[in-house]
Amino acid sequence: MNTDHESGTATPHRVVILGAGYAGLSAAIQLGARLKGRDAQVTLVSAEERFTERLRLHMTATGQRLAELSVPELLEGTATRFVRGWVTAVDADARIVRIDADRADRVLPYDTLVYGLGSVADTAAVPGVDDYAYTLNSAQDAEALAERLAGLARVGGGTVVVAGGGLTGVESAAEIAERHPELDVVLLGRREPGADMRPGARAYLHAALGRLGVRERGGVEVTAVTPGAVELAGGERVAADVVVWTSGTRVSPLAAAAGLTVDERGRVVTDATLRSVSHPEVYAVGDAAAIRQGYGVMHGTCQGGMPTGVHAAVSIVRALRGRRPRPFRFGYYHTPVSLGRHDAVVQFTHPDDRPRRMYLTGRLAARYKEVVSAAPWPTWGRMKKMPASGVFWPRGGRFTRIREAS
Numbered sequence: 001m002n003t004d005h006e007s008g009t010a011t012p013h014r015v016v017i018l019g020a021g022y023a024g025l026s027a028a029i030q031l032g033a034r035l036k037g038r039d040a041q042v043t044l045v046s047a048e049e050r051f052t053e054r055l056r057l058h059m060t061a062t063g064q065r066l067a068e069l070s071v072p073e074l075l076e077g078t079a080t081r082f083v084r085g086w087v088t089a090v091d092a093d094a095r096i097v098r099i100d101a102d103r104a105d106r107v108l109p110y111d112t113l114v115y116g117l118g119s120v121a122d123t124a125a126v127p128g129v130d131d132y133a134y135t136l137n138s139a140q141d142a143e144a145l146a147e148r149l150a151g152l153a154r155v156g157g158g159t160v161v162v163a164g165g166g167l168t169g170v171e172s173a174a175e176i177a178e179r180h181p182e183l184d185v186v187l188l189g190r191r192e193p194g195a196d197m198r199p200g201a202r203a204y205l206h207a208a209l210g211r212l213g214v215r216e217r218g219g220v221e222v223t224a225v226t227p228g229a230v231e232l233a234g235g236e237r238v239a240a241d242v243v244v245w246t247s248g249t250r251v252s253p254l255a256a257a258a259g260l261t262v263d264e265r266g267r268v269v270t271d272a273t274l275r276s277v278s279h280p281e282v283y284a285v286g287d288a289a290a291i292r293q294g295y296g297v298m299h300g301t302c303q304g305g306m307p308t309g310v311h312a313a314v315s316i317v318r319a320l321r322g323r324r325p326r327p328f329r330f331g332y333y334h335t336p337v338s339l340g341r342h343d344a345v346v347q348f349t350h351p352d353d354r355p356r357r358m359y360l361t362g363r364l365a366a367r368y369k370e371v372v373s374a375a376p377w378p379t380w381g382r383m384k385k386m387p388a389s390g391v392f393w394p395r396g397g398r399f400t401r402i403r404e405a406s
């Protein structure tokens with residue numbers, strides 16, 4: 001509760017959450033469930049009412065229909081209200097957010113901000129990508145790709161180059177090859193796909209891609225995308241009817257423009273409790289945050305993003321009750337990679353993301369991956385009724401302890 005010194009009246013503490021992704025929505029549900037009936041006003045702002053299941057956008061890109069998941073419906077019965085709008089600016093000094101809501105400019109003041117605008121594929125680093133390549137950045141982008149692939153399939157075939165040998169690239173190449181066996185799928189990357197997996201898991205991944213007819217080329221650098229081709233370092237051209245860009249990620253420039261301290265990739269640098277190091281009234285969560293753990297800065301995943309949202313919400317509630325926020329700790333536990341709808345590899349990991357000996361393959365792994373991808377929505381449903389059910393995740397033990405500099 002804040003006190004307006006001119007009128008002497010008390011106004012509720014205003015929490016604004018930006019981005020209804022895995023991290024922002026976790027914060028919104030937790031705050032909405034924990035602050036019900038208390039003196040705080042919680043607002044979630046995001047571009048779409050429909051929840052974008054990013055983990056499944058490679059399925060959207062191959063024409064598979066996903067469930068209609070409505071964010072306002074999920075928030076029903078909580079204290080969080082939803083505002084659909086595009087965030088255009090954050091003024092961290094005036095503590096306001098500017099949004100474009102149905103072409104009308106709106107201003108939302110905040111006392112506490114949760115910044116969770118996620119990340120997108122880095123289409124700016126290589127010339128031509130913005131103009132000629134498809135991405136899996138949003139449901140609309142994935143649907144546009146699905147249409148293009150279906151068009152190619154209708155004319156009897158063509159070559160699809162998937163640029164980026166990371167997990168999104170592997171999942172996309174496998175899904176396209178399985179759904180469109182008439183297309184020639186080429187997977188290009190700097191590193192060998194599955195490079196961070198144990199040899200057995202990696203070998204399985206290569207064999208599965210081979211069975212699906214994906215042609216892999218690791219150790220290559222794409223230097224340009226042109227109409228009908230990609231160019232590689234050294235001058236080679238690879239003909240492509242469609243290029244799918246999954247290489248690298250970048251974040252919204254809004255945090256840097258607001259004067260928040262950001263890292264070299266534009267992510268908000270946080271302290272141990274997930275507050276911005278320059279603006280402690282701002283919490284940063286998910287892919288948009290640079291969160292240091294004992295093993296280094298976390299990389300963007302859903303498995304880590306959801307806990308950051310929960311932790312930020314719990315910290316805000318603690319602060320409103322006059323208690324100090326606790327440090328955030330998270331340890332990775334798996335890397336699940338789908339290889340079409342019936343196959344997958346799940347590499348289990350140490351908390352610092354190094355591979356353990358254990359991995360799963362085949363149908364069991366595909367079922368595991370499906371459980372993981374489907375889990376967030378029912379998890380949020382449970383959190384609404386029982387917020388404490390959301391606070392269980394691996395803390396990472398000795399791997400996540402940060403030693404103070406002496």
Ligand SMILES: Cc1cc2nc3c(=O)[nH]c(=O)nc-3n(C[C@H](O)[C@H](O)[C@H](O)COP(=O)(O)OP(=O)(O)OC[C@H]3O[C@@H](n4cnc5c(N)ncnc54)[C@H](O)[C@@H]3O)c2cc1C
Nearest residue numbers: 019021022023047054086087117118286287300301302303
């Ligand atoms: C195909 C694919 C497969 C993946 N598979 C896995 C996996 O198996 N496991 C895993 O852990 N991770 C996976 N990831 C990564 C995972 O999706 C991200 O790490 C996760 O989505 C990050 O969550 P987030 O909440 O930070 O951001 P997001 O989920 O990206 O959410 C950000 C939200 O902010 C909104 N937004 C952004 N800018 C604005 C703006 N200016 N105004 C209004 N709204 C805005 C977006 O519309 C979105 O709703 C995958 C990613 C892709 C693309």
